[in-house]
Amino acid sequence: MSAVLKISNLHVNVGETPILKGVNMEIRQGEVHALMGPNGSGKSTLAYALAGHPNYTVTDGSIEIDGVNVTEMEADERARLGMFLAFQYPVVIPGVKVADFLRHAVSNIRNPDRKEGEGLIGMREFRKEIRERMNELGMDPEFARRYLNDGFSGGEKKRMEILQLAMLQPRFAILDETDSGLDSDAVRVVSEGLAKLSGPQMGVLIITHHERLLEFNPPQFTHVMLGGRIVETGDASLANELHANGYATVRARHPEAAAENAKAEAAAAV
């Protein structure tokens, strides 16, 4: 039986400001969903809320993974249940080597009951595995010894996110604009990488403005977000339409949500 990531009536505040105003979505393992929408519509907010960022407060609604309500859980508990977010802006952690960090992460995710200080996954086994994954992603093995995202180019950071995805094999992966800010070669590597990794065991939510990532990973569902709500859901053709025509027609069909989005955008610009 494939598991479901179920988002019901999700309301999320940042501080006092309501950003998400009732989001519903169901993602099954093996499915690919695209999430589109203009800037400031709340896509990243949804991604952070799903991953459990402490500054994104759920004020109503719920998030369930495979029937388990995770709405109140910390980010690490969610990760151990199979949630993964590829960050739009991966964080730099100086002095922490990629391999050390990933060895901890892999140990915890594969052995969710692991207590602190208990053994990590074997060094040799881990090394072999990370080397293979890096090879598949066309990454220089030297990166394993570098500090996490420290001095990485935009493309290297995004590749590092995909490497983590490959090592952690989550049940649900959210990719927040993993393809933006990359040159076309890098977009191809990332798109192919994701296509290879996703399969019947992974439900994927792709947040994107571009076509390329979706070409390699055709979505069964496309959702359009506007003003903190999903205003339309369709199939792959909806994504194509939006790429071709932009959001004007969507805005016209949903004037209220469009107005709220415009307000949020204006507020963010101040």
Added chain:
Amino acid sequence: MSTDTPVKNDVEFGSYKYGFHDSMDNYAFKSRKGLDAQIVRQISELKNEPAWMTEFRLESLAIFESRPMPNWGGDMTDLNFQDIFYYMKAANEQETSWEDVPEEIRRTYDRLGIPEAEKKYLSGVKAQYDSEVVYGSLQEDLSKQGVIFTDTDSALRDHPELFREYFGTVIPPGDNKFAALNSAVWSGGSFIYVPKGVKIEFPLQAYFRINSQNMGQFERTLIIVDEGAAIHYVEGCTAPTYSSNSLHSAVVEIIVKRGARCRYTTIQNWSSNVYNLVTKRAMAYGDSLMEWIDGNLGSKLTMKYPAIWLMEPGARGETLSIAFAGEGQHQDAGAKMVHCAPNTSSRIISKSISKSGGRSSYRGLVKVHKDAVNCRSNVVCDALILDPASRSDTYPYIEVEEENVAIEHEASVSKIAEEQLFYLMSRGLSEAEASAMIVTGFIEPLVKELPMEYAVELNRLIELQMEGSVG
């Protein structure tokens, strides 16, 4: 006073792990509490010092008394100078081998887990037990090369000319109130002389600790690195927890002559009731290199700004410091670089971590005198704040009297590590694992510079400090 006073706070976060102390009955001598000319005279007499030193101490006392308390830095309202013992002697004889060290003192060292570092360099190690060095033996080949490595009291007795030539020349008693205090009541500390061209290959180490309640420690260290010589001196420090305030006010003077190199590494981990008010200064001459590596953990208040005066062209100075301020702790630390000559360069790297309401401040000075052209100075300070209750400040002072200089100052301050924490936790690391990893990574540039055992020890101490963060 009872023996084996039960230890408070042993399990609370931020409290000191080595919460025990030895019986107070074994002190060979203990002065009465408080500070006045009579006590100062008594200290000097007990040590059989020459008249000039007695005079020096008394003049210093007068300076100390005439100076107001500093109105900057940290809160010293709880510090009562009359409630402190200024001199204690732990054992009558200075021991020369580990076996001869009194059982009780050895047990203390064992409990501190010191032997890891110590056994390796056993013959090179000097350990200070309260005010007097009770154990220390000089590695043979060092003395063959003419290196003097002894405690400062013995140096005054055994090398009077050399001692008098340099003592108090880098930090005169009038420098600041606490330097004056130290000059009046100093006891113990290390004296090192490295002759011309002698390069000591391994780090020389010393362990210091405060043992008695209300016991002030006023060690005085003097290091002279003669032309073309090289030394790496390492000093570690651990202290038991006590209920009332303790004062540590050391003075470290270093002279690095032409073409010489000196690296001075300290890791201090005072119990959370200690006032740690230290004056450290080095004078670096032509084409020499002076490096301070300074780690400050624990204490109630630390005020410490290792200084380097770049006296002649080509002199270089570097300070790498790290401060960890936990609950109830204030680390006011930094560095001073004084460019007195052309073509001198300096670098300051300062890292601080504040957690559980701790406060850390970087306070630094870069000064370039008139005509000191072509100087370069680079200052980088990073602060890591682990929770909203904690605090970090920077006070960078730059005084430049010369135009033709290059001074860079970068500060990345007040960065709450929230985003880093979330990133790691979203990959399945627990909060405790994630914060330990962030902190370890943050201090990595300093740890890399330490001798192996100290790197291990520092990481272990940080881990202990971090353990309390498990929510």
